[in-house]
Amino acid sequence: MKTKELLNILNENPNKNLLFEYTPGSFVGANYHITEVKNITIDSIDCGARPDYWKETIIQLWESPKEKDKRDYMSAYKALSILNKVDKVKPMEREVEVKFEYSNPNFHTAQLYVNAHQVNGDNLIFHLGVEQxxxxxxxxxxxxxxxxxxxxxxxxxxxxx
Incomplete structure (x- = not known):
């Protein structure tokens, strides 16, 4: 999913609870915060000695241990307002892949792709996953x-x- 698609989906669903499914049936806790937005530039050489170059947006999610009993999820509106504030300081690239960086005590730190999203009642759910x-x-x-x-x-x- 491109960064602009994510922003559009959040903008279209401002009153929805924002949930992230990081593996099938496992969700980032309601105590999450958006703690960092990274504009990443990858400048690499593959094993065939060919150069490659691309950009990504990485949004870091972190669960606050002080709020572990929190039950209300962040709204899409609040997440969009955080991302808009970031964008004013350091503009996000709109045409690049967006990933979510996340970990918890039972799940290693990973940069997860957005495989799909869905609206389910009051919830906007982003289904995340890894790529081999x-x-x-x-x-x-x-x-x-x-x-x-x-x-x-x-x-x-x-x-x-």
Missing amino acids: TDCKAKETCGVPETIEESVSECAPGSGCC
Whole structure:
């Protein structure tokens, strides 16, 4: 999801409770805060020696231990007002991927993609998920698009990244 899409969805649903499902059936607690918005620039070289460059928006969610019993979720309006305030200080890139950074004692820190969103009654729910790592230079490395599950596939000299 692009940053502009997220902002539009929040703007269209200001009175909805804003929930984030970080794994199926597991939600960020109502005690969450938006603690940081990052404009990230990635400038990389893949294993085939090809340069790559892109930008992302990362929104960090943090659960306050002082509010662990909180039951009321942040509204989409409040989240949008936080993001608008950030945007005035450090403009967000609108045409880039937006991710949410999150962790808790039972879930490792991860940058999660927005897989989908839905309105369910009074709730606006963003379904988050991870994306598998991948070899971007499959052709250069001699890796087929689909690799059969086999230990020998990544043996020394096999061409596997």
